[in-house]
Amino acid sequence: MIHAIFGRRYTFSAAHRLHSDQLSVEENRLAYGKCNNPHGHGHNYVLEVQCAGEVDAETGMVINLATLDEIVHRTVISRFDHTNLNLDPLFEKAVPTTENLTIAVFELLEPEILKTGCKLAKLRIEETENNFFEYSR
Numbered sequence: 001m002i003h004a005i006f007g008r009r010y011t012f013s014a015a016h017r018l019h020s021d022q023l024s025v026e027e028n029r030l031a032y033g034k035c036n037n038p039h040g041h042g043h044n045y046v047l048e049v050q051c052a053g054e055v056d057a058e059t060g061m062v063i064n065l066a067t068l069d070e071i072v073h074r075t076v077i078s079r080f081d082h083t084n085l086n087l088d089p090l091f092e093k094a095v096p097t098t099e100n101l102t103i104a105v106f107e108l109l110e111p112e113i114l115k116t117g118c119k120l121a122k123l124r125i126e127e128t129e130n131n132f133f134e135y136s137r
C-alpha cells in the first residue's frame with residue numbers, strides 16, 4: 001500500500017471580535033488589543049486541508065478532489081463564509097480566535113473525511129499573511 005497526502009486550499013471571509021466574558025473590560029483590552037474593538041473586524045481566511053490515505057490502485061488518487069470540495073463547502077464554507085463567527089453556536093462559549101476556529105473546523109471536517117476512507121492529517125488556517133494556525137491529532 002502506498003500512502004500519500006493530498007492538500008487543497010480554500011478561502012472564506014468572516015468577521016469576529018475577540019472578547020472573553022470571563023475577563024474584565026481592561027483584561028480584554030490587554031489580552032486582545034484592537035481585536036477587542038466592540039464592532040469587530042474581518043479576515044480573508046485561507047483554509048488548508050491535508051488528507052492522508054492510500055493511493056487508489058485504479059484512480060491513482062488519495063481522495064477525489066470533487067468529493068473533498070463538496071465536503072469542505074457543505075461543512076465549512078457555507079457555514080462560515082460572510083458570517084460573524086461570534087454568532088455561530090460553536091462560539092457561544094469559546095472566543096472565536098483562529099486557534100479555536102482551526103480546532104472547530106477540524107472537528108467538523110474529520111468525520112466527513114473519514115467516510116471517504118481518508119484521514120484528516122492536518123488542518124491549517126491562515127488569518128493574515130503573517131499569522132497561521134495548525135491542528136492535527
Ligand SMILES: [Zn+2]
Nearest residue numbers: 016035041043
Ligand atoms: Zn481577527
